[in-house]
Amino acid sequence: MSRINTTLRSKKILIDQFAHQGLKTLALLSASFIFLIGSVILVKGLTPFLTDNDGLGRVGLIPFITGNVWLIDPTFQSSLYSVGFLIITTLYIVFLSLLISFPVGVLTALFIAKIAPKKLAECFRSVVEILASIPSIIYGLFGAGFILKIVYQMSQLVGVQSKGGNSVLSTVIILALMTIPTITTVSEVAIRSVDQRLIEGSLALGASFTQTNFKVVLTAAKSGIFTAAILGVGRALGEATAVSLVAGGRRSGLSFDLLDTTATLTTTMLEGMKESQGLDYNIRFSVGMVLLVVILITNFLLNLIKRKVGKIHVK
Amino acid sequence: MSNKRKAQDFLLQFGTYFAAFFSFATLSLIIFFIFTNGVKLLNLDLITHDYQAKTHIAEPLAPNDTDYFEPEETLKAEVYYSPRWGLGLIDSIDLMGKTQVEIAYVHPSSPFQQLHDKGLSHELLSLKPDMMIIRIAYSDQPSSLARYGAEQMIDELALSNQIRELEFTIPGGGIRGSIITTFYLIVFSLLFALPIGIGAAIYLNEYAKNNRFTRLLRSFIELLTGVPSIIYGLMGLAFFVPFIINVSSATSGSILSGSMTMAVILLPVVIRTTEESLKVVPDEYRQGSLALGASKTQTTFRIVLPGAFPGVLSATLLAIGRIIGESAALVFAIGTAIKDDIRVTEQSTSLAVHIWAMMTDEPANIELSSTIAIIILLIVLLLNLLIKLLTRRFLRKVSAPR
Secondary structure, X not given: OHHHHHHHHHHHHHXXXXXXXXXXXXXXXXXXXXXXXXXXXXXXXHHHHHOOOOOOOOOOHHHHHHOOEOEOOOOOOOOOEOOHHHHHHHHHHHHHXXXXXXXXXXXXXXXXXXXXXXXXXXXXXXXXXXXHHOOXXXXXXXXXXXXXXXXXXXXXXXXXXXXXXXXXXXXXXXXXXHHHHHHHHHHHHHHHOOOHHHHHHHHHOOOOHHHHHHHHHHHHOHHHHHHHHHHHHHHHHHOOHHHHOOOOOOXXXXXXXOOOOOOOHHHHHHOOOOOOOOHHHXXXXXXXXXXXXXXXXXXXXXXXXXXXXXXXXXO | OOHHHXXXXXXXXXXXXHHHHHHHHHHHHHHHHHHHHHHHXXXXXXXXXXXXXXXXXXXXXXXXXXXXXXXXXXXXXXXXXXXXXXXXXXXXXXXXXXXXXXXXXXXXXXXXXXXXXXXXXXXXXXXXXXXXXXXXXXXXXXXXXXXXXHHHHHHHHHHOOOEEEEEEEEXXXXXXXXXXXXXXXHHHHHHHHHHHHHHHHHHHHHHOOOOHHHHHHHHHHHHHHHOOHHHHHHHHHHHHHHHHHHHOOOOOOOHHHHHHHHHHHHHHHHHHHHHHHHHHOOHHHHHHHHHOOOOHXXXXXXXXXXXXXXXXXXXXXXXHHHHHHOOHHHHHHOOOOOOOOOOOOOOOOOHHHHHHHHHHOOOOOHHHHHHHHHHHHHHHHHHHHHHHHHHHHHHHHHHOOO
């Protein structure tokens, strides 16, 4: 009897160990994917700079990140790729979209968290939730079918011939619409977690309700609101399909004109891939690599600013 | 309070009202746009039809002189019917506004039930309602064409004894293929993502000690959420696509490679949601089970995991929503060829990529895209609602006994 018990127990221990190791492997596997992504992008993305590219010649790293034309000469006959103007337009577009989405998003969050009556707040919260769950391709479709037409007609009023509305402005509007729900959701949490005593103190000192909301609540929630902005920028930088439907696929030349066609790093990656190997294939990984670097640097800088800004306490 | 103060307050207050209204207006506009453009194509045919229209040229058998087919059902008033051929036609208008002749009724013993394909394949075809007749060519009189309408076609058909050939179309514009692809994608992605994700979550929450190694694991998994989906697409293109080509008959991107890529995208969501629900399971359950002599494995899989089931379910629903909405990653990891015959080792498009493929095509098909968008939106809304209900019930259940 006792022997049966011992074998049973040792069997149990064996199973336990087996399960432990198995589950650990799954966790390790999940964690390893980030390295898989990193190494794949790095290996493929560096190939154009390190090899001869089947006789087309090596792509120069400096011309690649500073140049003003996506590709000089026809595809498959040249290695003169560059993304310099794309990096700058991408950042320019994301910055402009943040100019719209940040105030709107934060004020919406303030409205939902502090100003609206309970029922109305619940209703608007659902609206934001639905907006956040709409897939980006639907935003793109909305942009291509609705925003483009409006921008086109508007540009005709000012007397500018825009190419069917494909422009910086349309791209900025779509990106702003897509990032508003992200910013609203995150800032709302930050605003709601502001210490109630702080608010009561401000009201007791004779500040009006609105003054308190804007000067005390928003300042106290600053760090969380900044995180919201960082997340919004992250989403805008990585957005691809929606933007590709309204950008217009510019191939060369830096332009800050709001009504001119444009392109971002992501839309260029999506554009006409004809081969499954060779330079025109590998170069997309190089663009992806640049995109990742841009995202990392932007994130790092924004976090740096956040740390500085976050230190200022409520006056 | 001074008047200046009041005015300033009012302005700021107005700003928040305006911002909130802006979000509401955006949502209404998007829904309005999609419905006005897409609702006219929204019907059952859309879901059952192929995307590519197919045209056949075929030849029917000649009817006997004595044939007379009385229709077995009452036909609508607009249907023109030829009892000799057992064929009922109706006028309709295609999406471009052109007249076309649609088949409304075919008698079960009509000669049109058996047609010899004059094309490459020698299969037997038959006319069915919803198909469009383009032209009928006779041996003994000039052809009748669709553009003259159904009435004239039936009149000419009644006069003829011998049909030389018949050209007809099975209408396209359906999304059956993309629906099947989306379904396959959901099944396979979940098949990859759920076991790995749930397993990893169990390890992190139940087994792992709180040390540096575990924190490192967590932060690596957390890093995955920040990667844009187009980068996942590149990873799928460079890693999973060649992998599937090596182990199967696939020659390019396929549903399988797409599902694997999708699974990686889903992992952080599945892990986080599952872990959250594992955390809510009270520690007394674990202690009780262990005290009764159950092993750690038994406790985890028989007591803790079932307790966290609603969380796992909502992770699954979240994942399904993500799969249905994903486009950028799938453009790279599967491809953008819209197909009707779906195989898991071949290219095809999910509903979202179907929209992208049509919108980047010239000319862009906004109507059909909006119709697909309606379908996607309805599914996503339904999933959201389910998740909300689920979380609410789960929270109530867990907090009730305390």
